[in-house]
Amino acid sequence: MVGATSCFECCPDATKVSRFRFSLPPSVMRSLFINPVVHVRQAHRTRRAAIAAIAAFGAILAGVFLMSAVHDAALSAVLGTVALACLGAVIGPFTGGNEAEWIRYLETLVRTERDRLLAILNTMGEGVAIIGPDYKIRFMNPSMLREFGDGVGSYCYKHLHGFDEPCDEMCRLREVIIGSTERSEYHFPDGRIYEVVSSPFADSDQVSCMLATFRNITHQKLVELELVKLNQLKSELLSNVSHELRSPLTSIKGIISSLLQEDIGWDNESRKMLLIGMSEETDRLASLVTNLLNMSKLDAGVWGPERDRCSVPEIVTETLERQKWVSKDHIFETEFAPDLPEVFADSNQIKQVLINLLENAVAYSEEGTKIVVEAKRINNEVEVTVSDQGVGIPPGELEKIFDKFYRGTQKRRRPGGTGLGLAIGRAIVLTHGGRIWAESEIGRGSTFHFTLPAI
Ligand code: ADP
Numbered sequence: 001m002v003g004a005t006s007c008f009e010c011c012p013d014a015t016k017v018s019r020f021r022f023s024l025p026p027s028v029m030r031s032l033f034i035n036p037v038v039h040v041r042q043a044h045r046t047r048r049a050a051i052a053a054i055a056a057f058g059a060i061l062a063g064v065f066l067m068s069a070v071h072d073a074a075l076s077a078v079l080g081t082v083a084l085a086c087l088g089a090v091i092g093p094f095t096g097g098n099e100a101e102w103i104r105y106l107e108t109l110v111r112t113e114r115d116r117l118l119a120i121l122n123t124m125g126e127g128v129a130i131i132g133p134d135y136k137i138r139f140m141n142p143s144m145l146r147e148f149g150d151g152v153g154s155y156c157y158k159h160l161h162g163f164d165e166p167c168d169e170m171c172r173l174r175e176v177i178i179g180s181t182e183r184s185e186y187h188f189p190d191g192r193i194y195e196v197v198s199s200p201f202a203d204s205d206q207v208s209c210m211l212a213t214f215r216n217i218t219h220q221k222l223v224e225l226e227l228v229k230l231n232q233l234k235s236e237l238l239s240n241v242s243h244e245l246r247s248p249l250t251s252i253k254g255i256i257s258s259l260l261q262e263d264i265g266w267d268n269e270s271r272k273m274l275l276i277g278m279s280e281e282t283d284r285l286a287s288l289v290t291n292l293l294n295m296s297k298l299d300a301g302v303w304g305p306e307r308d309r310c311s312v313p314e315i316v317t318e319t320l321e322r323q324k325w326v327s328k329d330h331i332f333e334t335e336f337a338p339d340l341p342e343v344f345a346d347s348n349q350i351k352q353v354l355i356n357l358l359e360n361a362v363a364y365s366e367e368g369t370k371i372v373v374e375a376k377r378i379n380n381e382v383e384v385t386v387s388d389q390g391v392g393i394p395p396g397e398l399e400k401i402f403d404k405f406y407r408g409t410q411k412r413r414r415p416g417g418t419g420l421g422l423a424i425g426r427a428i429v430l431t432h433g434g435r436i437w438a439e440s441e442i443g444r445g446s447t448f449h450f451t452l453p454a455i
Helices: 026-069 073-095 099-121 142-148 156-161 174-179 218-260 270-299 313-324 347-363 421-431
Strands: 125-129 135-142 182-187 193-202 210-216 309-312 330-335 343-345 368-377 381-388 437-442 445-452
Touching: 026 073, 099 313, 125 142, 135 142, 142 210, 174 193, 174 210, 174 368, 193 218, 218 270, 270 421, 309 313, 309 347, 313 330, 313 347, 313 381, 343 347, 343 368, 343 445, 347 368, 347 381, 347 421, 347 445, 421 445
Parallel strands: 330 368
Antiparallel strands: 125 135, 125 210, 182 193, 193 210, 309 343, 368 381, 381 445, 437 445
């Protein structure tokens, strides 16, 4: 019989799997092994009973026949005994619970179940390892071998974690061996994260071991982290946007209240100053709302470019006309290469990229400094650059500034900003098949470049 710990020896060609036997939990044991065995036993018993009944019937018939045919009582008894012995010899092998057949049957049963378990272990996406009380790895299924390499026979703390000795804070082997089931999360130095469930397990040699399943949850964890980050960004954005909306509104409200005060006799110059201030605050509001709307349209994929043949100098000039008026304290200059080809682009979207770059140039550089917009042909592209003489961008931030909601450490000269301007610019340029990047020197200024495919 298979014994209390039913075990299997694995097939010879199955790498490490073949070295160990398995003891199954009682419920599995019952359904996989004991139930079929009990049923088969019943079947054998039924068969034996039937054969014995037939034999008894035959013996009685033979007895009746002999007693009626042979009148000598002694001879009749001898013949009856001989007949019964012959009958017994013939049916004996069928009733006697053929042990060899029985053992063969059990072996087949065990082998089938073992093959089934092996197939399950081999195809499991999760890694399975059996670790002995001496911390040595006794078994690894193929998935475990794939993820961690062959470590059968080595110490688990060495092979899995690269430690020289067991780490009591991390390792649950002692608790598990005495019967507890533990769930832990292992973060490996290469960035992989595993959820490990360890349960007690009696190996085929009856040694109490730990059966651990390793589930790679790195991707899941990264998604969770991203979601947490996104939620943080959302709440930051919400508080940022509320602040950004409130401050121009407060200024506008203040200016209107001042203008409405009848007891103050505003002269024309002061009234004009106040109205200009109001107009600037309104522009700030409009730019913020535009950026928010554009970002959500880009996110929803409903702001595809409506391309046409466009002239870059025209787009730049029109944008600057507006910008010069908004920031009259900077010196704006343009420089266009003479051989500039046209581009196939959505002029409104490209204007939005320029507005965002120019607003930043104004916000991060002192009044009276130069802001230069250039356009030149480079191979099959038109490259547009916006340079300022402002505070500059630390090298570590040059990549990040194009991320949604990222706001750098440099102080804006003007209040405002949501960290969306460059992200929108990048999204627009990329949908046009171009590239965008920045160069900067702290204290000397920044240059933003973007390209558009030339016609
Ligand atoms: P914001 O609304 O904060 O300006 P942007 O997406 O337009 O958001 O810019 C992201 C960050 O890039 C800014 O917070 C700032 O740190 C940096 N930045 C952008 N343009 C300039 C510039 N011309 N000079 C210095 N820093 C800049």
